[in-house]
Amino acid sequence: xxxxxxxxxxxxxxxxxxxxxxxxxxxxxxxxxxxxxxxxxxxxxxxxxxxxxxxxxxxxxxxxxxxxxxxxxxxxxxxxxxxxxxxxxxxxxxxxxxxxxxxxxxxxxxxxxxxxxxxxxxxxxxxxxxxxxxxxxxxxxxxxxxxxxxxxxxxxxxxxxxxxxxxxxxxxxxxxxxxxxxxxxxxxxxxxxxxxxxxxxxxxxxxxxxxxxxxxxxxxxxxxxxxxxxxxxxxxxxxxxxxxxxxxxx
Amino acid sequence: xxxxxxxxxxxxxxxxxxxxxxxxxxxxxxxxxxxxxxxxxxxxxxxxxxxxxxxxxxxxxxxxxxxxxxxxxxxxxxxxxxxxxxx
Numbered sequence: 001x002x003x004x005x006x007x008x009x010x011x012x013x014x015x016x017x018x019x020x021x022x023x024x025x026x027x028x029x030x031x032x033x034x035x036x037x038x039x040x041x042x043x044x045x046x047x048x049x050x051x052x053x054x055x056x057x058x059x060x061x062x063x064x065x066x067x068x069x070x071x072x073x074x075x076x077x078x079x080x081x082x083x084x085x086x087x088x089x090x091x092x093x094x095x096x097x098x099x100x101x102x103x104x105x106x107x108x109x110x111x112x113x114x115x116x117x118x119x120x121x122x123x124x125x126x127x128x129x130x131x132x133x134x135x136x137x138x139x140x141x142x143x144x145x146x147x148x149x150x151x152x153x154x155x156x157x158x159x160x161x162x163x164x165x166x167x168x169x170x171x172x173x174x175x176x177x178x179x180x181x182x183x184x185x186x187x188x189x190x191x192x193x194x195x196x197x198x199x200x201x202x203x204x205x206x207x208x209x210x211x212x213x214x215x216x217x218x219x220x221x222x223x224x225x226x227x228x229x230x231x232x233x234x235x236x237x238x239x240x241x242x243x244x245x246x247x248x249x250x
Numbered sequence: 251x252x253x254x255x256x257x258x259x260x261x262x263x264x265x266x267x268x269x270x271x272x273x274x275x276x277x278x279x280x281x282x283x284x285x286x287x288x289x290x291x292x293x294x295x296x297x298x299x300x301x302x303x304x305x306x307x308x309x310x311x312x313x314x315x316x317x318x319x320x321x322x323x324x325x326x327x328x329x330x331x332x333x334x335x336x337x
Contacts, residue, residue: 167315
């Protein structure tokens with residue numbers, strides 16, 4: 001018996017530039033294409049008075065995100081171009097993780113995806129901080145409460161994007177690993193249960209893994225459905241909290 | 251022989267690093283218990299309490315996730331790296 005737990009497969013490498021095209025990259029582009037297609041479909045042929053289902057759905061989504069940002073960050077950000085960013089981040093993150101439901105490799109199970117997002121968010125946090133407090137205020141904030149703690153403050157600055165990325169990656173990747181181990185264990189159980197049956201009956205029952213039916217679905221509800229929506233929610237929530245905290249003058 | 255020792259040491263290290271899962275378990279359980287108390291006392295604040303609790307749980311979880319990342323590195327990355335160094 002063999003349990004295979006691998007990272008993203010490399011499909012091919014672009015010659016000369018040495019850029020590997022991995023499953024992560026391809027699946028992320030699939031998700032982006034689906035999201036863009038959904039957005040185009042929902043916003044096509046809009047009317048001032050909504051009379052179609054898709055326009056009601058689109059308005060509901062936009063209102064939900066606007067209210068979410070308003071509750072967490074206040075009036076100033078809800079009016080700016082911030083809600084679309086949060087909506088895009090949430091949809092991309094949730095849909096990428098939900099790809100695991102269809103047996104595809106979720107892009108968020110690779111550290112490169114989540115680290116990319118968290119570095120982007122970190123740049124936004126630092127930009128907001130510098131714009132609100134000026135560069136001198138930002139640098140002074142690093143030496144507080146005493147100058148002796150500056151190294152620790154710098155470490156905590158770096159740990160913000162690292163912890164955000166590892167949290168998202170760890171939750172999705174651990175789900176993948178646990179699911180793979182469970183499938184392997186159930187295959188072994190199946191062989192142990194039916195392997196001793198004589199002749200063709202035993203052969204048929206061991207080639208069709210009956211024990212794998214049903215049980216992984218229960219685990220999948222937690223790891224694929226709950227965990228992926230939850231992590232997208234938490235990533236967006238942390239983004240909003242960090243940025244609104246950086247935007248406050250003290 | 252050296253390879254076997256490397257694999258064994260990496261597996262033991264991965265197991266030890268997952269002890270980090272104890273802390274978040276206790277912490278999150280405590281946080282959820284307190285949230286239940288708060289909801290019992292003030293049922294109308296359920297929405298706020300729940301979203302704050304989930305955020306707190308996510309932050310409390312990060313130490314456990316660090317342990318998991320170290321364990322994954324020890325199982326999947328470290329043996330190949332050390333065996334490559336053997337020459």
